[in-house]
Every structure is written in structure tokens, then in C-alpha cells.
Amino acid sequence: MIKRLFLFVLVCVMHTAMYAQTDTQSxxxxxxxxxxxxxxxxxxxxxxxxxxxxxxxxxxxxxxxxxxxxxxxxxxxxxxxxxxxxxxxxxxxxxxxxxxxxxxxxxxxxxxxxxxxxxxxxxxxxxxxxxxxxxxxxxxxxxxxxNRTTTIVVHSLPDGADVYLDGNHHGKTPCEISEQRFGKHDLKLMYGSKTKEVKIDVEEGHTFFDDFDFRERRNINIISSEDNTTIYIDNQLIGQAPIHNYEVLVGPHTFKAIRTGSKGYNDTQIDEQTIDISSQTEIKLYPIKKGNVQVLTRYAGKPVYAELVVDNKDKYTSEPSYKVNLPYGTHSFRVSYNGKSKEKFINVNKPEQTQVFKLSAKNDVVWPWQREYDIAPVGFSLAYVYKQLVTTGEGQKLKESGVWPDGKGKTLKGMQAGLHFQPCFKFGLGLYTGLFYELYVSTSKKYDYDMFIEHCAYVPVHLYYRIPFGRKVALSVHGGLGFNYVIHGAFSAKDEDIEDYTDFYEEDGFPKKFNMAMEVGAGLRLGAFQLNFQYGKGLNDHKSYSSQGDYKTIQNKYTFGVSYMFSAE
Known part of the structure; x- marks a missing residue:
């Protein structure tokens, strides 16, 4: 009995020891x-x-x-x-x-x-x-x-990449993988057609893995208006321009170029631009903005090969025009030709601009049309104008206004106002044209109608020739076609019981609304004013008396006026 009891106790002790050892091991x-x-x-x-x-x-x-x-x-x-x-x-x-x-x-x-x-x-x-x-x-x-395990956390940019750990799929990022042993593992992420594989070492404090960026990138080139300009992308220093094949994410970025002050420039200058890389891979930055200045020189009205000096140091020769690239700011320009020179201070403040230097031909032997002159192609004109109908045929010649049947007055008088344009192109030749309004008024006491009023539009198309005698003194002549059109012509009745007569033109025996004439004119420019004279001889037949015989009726016109000239310079 004692032996059995001892054996039972021994088995229990051994079982307890084995269980404790197994539990400790687990x-x-x-x-x-x-x-x-x-x-x-x-x-x-x-x-x-x-x-x-x-x-x-x-x-x-x-x-x-x-x-x-x-x-x-x-x-x-x-x-x-x-x-x-x-x-x-x-x-x-x-x-x-x-x-x-x-x-x-x-x-x-x-x-x-x-x-x-x-x-x-x-x-x-x-x-x-x-x-x-x-x-x-x-x-x-x-x-x-x-046997120690932990939870691994995997992130990617963007989210949604498939995660494989030691060959097993664990879902998409962001992804947490629990009960993973410490030590080395194979981690693979797939996003679309892109794959990234790494060996990771899991240890205390190293369970988060996010070095997986699948965003699209492109290589860009960065150039600057000045080399050695400091370049920043999204406020991160990149280096000195020019920079080639620099990889950035597709999308908008802020590019900044900084040029510190140096000889020839003032304080630090910065150019900052936000550019979308998805549509542009060459970045141009201009911390020192520059503009092109086209310099042209005219002497006696024609281009010449003048010498150009910029800022009293840079000299250009043997060209009819120059394109000079300069930093924004004020610069001095001096041109010289045939012993004459002119200097200007020009503010360069835009990418492209043109400057024309005109050298005076005064006291030089030149053709008249080459003299320096204010071209002044625009003038506002006020003039006195009158016209008359001239009928010839059957050995007769009749002059009349064509308005009153009693033959009162042989002309229809009025006023003319409008703008005329007379640009001169080469050798003194040019064009004379414009747009004018004409108002004619005539009265009579012998009929039921006591007043006639007419409104007209007039456009001349003439060749033009000008001979200048000074900068604002010139004689000009012109000639060509003139076109008149009656907008409205009507008689006013004396008595209220009688209606006004508004159908004067275009009826049988009455003049036509349209009149075309061959015209000649002259102008004398004196400073801001120009005296004008013009005569026009009608070309089309108004047929006022054609029903009575072999007659032809034309309309002639005379104009005397003065213009105020606006300079085109």
C-alpha cells in the first residue's frame, strides 16, 4: 500500500513537472x-x-x-x-x-x-x-x-496596392498584417503594372513600412535666364541652373529661381511659377526678366545702317535694325548716322517692343519727300460745300440747283464735317480718304413748300502726293473718285394742311440719290491746321431731262474748308 501511494505521488510530481516545463516552453x-x-x-x-x-x-x-x-x-x-x-x-x-x-x-x-x-x-x-x-x-x-510576433503595417502612395508577404496575399494598402514573426521577410507590392519588392527586417520599433510610391514621375529640365541661379522645387533646394533630367511627380509644383545681387544687377530677384508637369517638361525661369528691343533708324524718311550704342558700352554696327535683349529697367540708346545722332532713355518693361529713331535731314541736300515731317494722317474737317446740276444737250447748257422749279439759285449750299486720313507711304505718295457728313438747306417763298433739307454721306478715294517744306508745313495735292449718297431729302410745307414732301429723289425727272464724281483737291498745312480745296465733276447721269430730249445731267461739287490735324507720332 505504501509502495503504491509513493508511486502515485511520484507520477503526479513528474506529470506536474512535465506540464510546467511544457507550459513554460509554450x-x-x-x-x-x-x-x-x-x-x-x-x-x-x-x-x-x-x-x-x-x-x-x-x-x-x-x-x-x-x-x-x-x-x-x-x-x-x-x-x-x-x-x-x-x-x-x-x-x-x-x-x-x-x-x-x-x-x-x-x-x-x-x-x-x-x-x-x-x-x-x-x-x-x-x-x-x-x-x-x-x-x-x-x-x-x-x-x-x-516565437514573438507583431503586427506589420504597410502603406503606399496611392492607396490600393496589393500586398504580398512571404508570397501570401494580405489585401490592399493600407494593410495591417498580424502575428508576424520578427526577422527577415519578403514584401511585395503591386499597383497596376508596377511592382516593388523588398526584403524587410521586422524588429522592435520597425513594423511600419511605407516606402512604396507608385505615383507617376517625369524627368524635367530647368533653365534660367541666368546660369548659376538657385532653383527650388516646392521650397526644397535643388541646385543651380541649368538642371537636366530631374525626376518629379506628375502634377502641379511650385518652381522658384533666386538670383542674388551681383555686378550689373541690383538686389536679389526672384521668379516663382506654379507649373503642371503633366503637360510641360521644360521649365523656364526668369529671375532677371529681359525684353527684346527692336531698334530702327530712319534718316530722310528711309532706313539706314546707323551705329547703335547701348548704356554707353555695347556697340552695334552695320545693320539696318537691331534686336537687343536687355534686363527690365531704364537703358540709354544712342544712334549715329552721317554725322547726326540721337539719344533716348527707354524703359524696358515688356518682352517685345520697338523704338524708331528719326534723324533730321534739315540743312542736308535731300529730295523734298525725304524731309523730316510730321506725317499727321488724320484731320478733323469743317467745310463749306455747294453743288449744282449741269444739263447739256440739244446745243444747250443749263445750271440749276434742281430743287426749286422757278430756277431760284443755281447751287445747293451746305456744310460738311468729318475725318480724313492721308497717310504717306514712299516718295511722297500716299492715300487720301475719309468719311464725311453733309447737310444742305435751301428756302423759297413762292411755293407751298418753303424749305428743303438734304442729308448726305460722302467718301473720297484719292491718290495723294505731299511736298513738305518743314516739319509741319507742307503742300499736298490729291485726286481720284468721290462717292455721294443721299440719305434723306425732303421739302417742308408752309401750311399744316399740306403734308411734307419726302420723295424728292429717284422719281422721274428728279436727281438720283447716288452720285460719283472725278475729283481733284489740294491742301496747305500750316502747323496744326490745314486749308483744303476740292472740285468734283460728276460722272453718272441723273436723267433729269432725258425724257425731253437728248440731254445728260451731271452733278458738280465745290468744297472749301479747314482741318485740325492730329499727329500720328
Whole structure:
């Protein structure tokens, strides 16, 4: 009975001890796997580490054995923190961690009933490894497994990339993958046709992985109006212009070029632009803005090959015109030709502008049309105008106004106002044209209608020739066709019982509304005013008396007026 009771107690104690050991092992974060084996014939590249007798001896100087401990599920940096602990008879000493091979080398005494443990400052102690009898100069392998797990977080730009960890699909970013062992893993992300693969080392404080950017990029070139300009992209310093094949994300970016003050320039100047890279890959920045100035020189009304000096230092010669690229600001320009010169201070403030220098031909022997002259192609004119109908035929000639049947007055008088244009092109020749309004008024006391009023539009199209005698003194002649059109012509009745007569033109025996004439004229320009004279002889037949015989009726016109001239310069 006593023997049975003792045996039962012994079994319970042993079962409790075994259960406690199993429970401890299940809770341990580092566990020795059941793969302890003799590897004496597989030294590999470790032979060089153990070529001396001393290496193979234990701490008592006796020849011993070596155990290689490989570690899985742990980063290299964490492996290096491990410490080897052994039983007293194991004589653990001179342990080494080989980083490249990621394993520990532990020299031990030969013998029996020995054990090993591994200790880590964060994970604690491993399970205990009971060692079999070791042979002299034996080489043994065993694996220590880190059972600790963590959650890995994977992000990408943009979201939605497929995540593969150690070949297994875990969803799309943003992605959390739980219960992953520490140590090395293969991580692959796929986004559309793009793939990124990396080897990651999971360890304490290193569980977040976001170095996966699938956004589209392009290579751009950045140039500046001045080399060595400092370039920033989105406020990040990039370098000095010019910059070639610089990679940026597709989309809008802020580009800034800064040019510090130097000789020839004032303070620091900046050009900042926001540009969408999806549509543009060459970026041009202008911290020192420049403009092109087209310089033309005229002497006696024609282009000449004048000499140009800019800012009293840059000289240009032997060209009829010059295009000079200058920084924004005020610059001096001086042209010289035939002993004459002219200087201007020009404000360069836009990308393109033109400056014309006119050198006076005064006191020089030149053709009349080459004299320097204010071209003044526009004038506002007020004039006295009268016209008459002239009928010839059957050996007779009759002059009349054509308005009153009693023959009162042989002309129809009025006023003319309008704008005339007389640009001159070459050799004094030009064009004379314009648009005028004419008002004619005539009265009579012998009829039921006491007043006649007519409104007309007039347009001349003439060739023009001008001879200048001074800058604003010139004689001009012109000739060509003139076109008149009656807008409205009507008689006013004396008595309220009689209606106004508004159908004067275009009836049988009455003049036509349209009149075309051959015209000649002259003008004398004196300063801002010009005296004008013009005569027009009708060309079309108004047929006032054609029903009475072989008669032709034309309309002639005379104009005397004065114009106020507007300069085109």
C-alpha cells in the first residue's frame, strides 16, 4: 500500500513537472527547435575560424566541441544582443556572433549532462537545450526560433496596392498584417503594372513600412535666364541652373529661381511659377526678366545702317535694325548716322517692343519727300460745300440747283464735317480718304413748300502726293473718285394742311440719290491746321431731262474748308 501511494505521488510530481516545463516552453518567446545534429563534415566557411588547437579547447584547456546556434525570426541587430548561458560543466567561453552567417559559435567541454540557454534583454530567456554527449572536436548545429510576433503595417502612395508577404496575399494598402514573426521577410507590392519588392527586417520599433510610391514621375529640365541661379522645387533646394533630367511627380509644383545681387544687377530677384508637369517638361525661369528691343533708324524718311550704342558700352554696327535683349529697367540708346545722332532713355518693361529713331535731314541736300515731317494722317474737317446740276444737250447748257422749279439759285449750299486720313507711304505718295457728313438747306417763298433739307454721306478715294517744306508745313495735292449718297431729302410745307414732301429723289425727272464724281483737291498745312480745296465733276447721269430730249445731267461739287490735324507720332 505504501509502495503504491509513493508511486502515485511520484507520477503526479513528474506529470506536474512535465506540464510546467511544457507550459513554460509554450510561453517562451525563444525556443530551441528539435534539430540538434552532428555537422562535423559540414564546416563550410567556418574552417578558417578554428584552425588552432586553442580554438578547440574548453576553458580548462582541454579539447572540446563547438555548437553553432542559428537564429530565426529575429533581426541581426537583435541577434547580436543575445547572451549564451550554459551549465557549469559545459564550460561556456569565447562565444562569437558571426553577423554575415547570422549564427552564434559556442565552444563547449566534451561530456554529458550539459545544457544551454539564450538570454535577451527584451525577450527574456529561451527554453533550455539539454545536450547529448559531445565528441572531441565535434561540430554540432541547432536552431533557436523566436516565437514573438507583431503586427506589420504597410502603406503606399496611392492607396490600393496589393500586398504580398512571404508570397501570401494580405489585401490592399493600407494593410495591417498580424502575428508576424520578427526577422527577415519578403514584401511585395503591386499597383497596376508596377511592382516593388523588398526584403524587410521586422524588429522592435520597425513594423511600419511605407516606402512604396507608385505615383507617376517625369524627368524635367530647368533653365534660367541666368546660369548659376538657385532653383527650388516646392521650397526644397535643388541646385543651380541649368538642371537636366530631374525626376518629379506628375502634377502641379511650385518652381522658384533666386538670383542674388551681383555686378550689373541690383538686389536679389526672384521668379516663382506654379507649373503642371503633366503637360510641360521644360521649365523656364526668369529671375532677371529681359525684353527684346527692336531698334530702327530712319534718316530722310528711309532706313539706314546707323551705329547703335547701348548704356554707353555695347556697340552695334552695320545693320539696318537691331534686336537687343536687355534686363527690365531704364537703358540709354544712342544712334549715329552721317554725322547726326540721337539719344533716348527707354524703359524696358515688356518682352517685345520697338523704338524708331528719326534723324533730321534739315540743312542736308535731300529730295523734298525725304524731309523730316510730321506725317499727321488724320484731320478733323469743317467745310463749306455747294453743288449744282449741269444739263447739256440739244446745243444747250443749263445750271440749276434742281430743287426749286422757278430756277431760284443755281447751287445747293451746305456744310460738311468729318475725318480724313492721308497717310504717306514712299516718295511722297500716299492715300487720301475719309468719311464725311453733309447737310444742305435751301428756302423759297413762292411755293407751298418753303424749305428743303438734304442729308448726305460722302467718301473720297484719292491718290495723294505731299511736298513738305518743314516739319509741319507742307503742300499736298490729291485726286481720284468721290462717292455721294443721299440719305434723306425732303421739302417742308408752309401750311399744316399740306403734308411734307419726302420723295424728292429717284422719281422721274428728279436727281438720283447716288452720285460719283472725278475729283481733284489740294491742301496747305500750316502747323496744326490745314486749308483744303476740292472740285468734283460728276460722272453718272441723273436723267433729269432725258425724257425731253437728248440731254445728260451731271452733278458738280465745290468744297472749301479747314482741318485740325492730329499727329500720328
Amino acid at each position: 510561453k517562451a518567446q525563444m525556443v530551441f527547435s528539435n534539430d540538434f545534429h552532428d555537422a562535423s563534415g559540414q564546416l563550410g566557411n567556418l574552417t578558417a575560424h578554428f584552425i588552432t588547437e586553442k580554438t578547440w579547447t574548453d576553458m580548462n584547456g582541454e579539447i572540446g566541441a563547438i555548437v553553432r546556434i542559428k537564429v530565426t525570426g529575429m533581426s541581426v541587430s537583435e541577434m547580436s544582443k543575445l547572451k549564451v548561458i550554459g551549465s557549469a560543466n559545459a564550460s561556456v567561453h569565447d562565444t562569437q556572433f558571426l553577423e554575415n552567417e547570422q549564427e552564434w559559435i559556442v565552444p563547449l567541454s566534451k561530456g554529458t549532462n550539459m545544457w544551454l540557454e539564450m538570454s535577451h534583454p527584451t525577450y527574456g530567456k529561451s527554453t533550455r537545450l539539454s545536450l547529448p554527449k559531445l565528441k572531441e572536436k565535434g561540430m554540432y548545429d541547432v536552431t533557436l526560433v523566436n
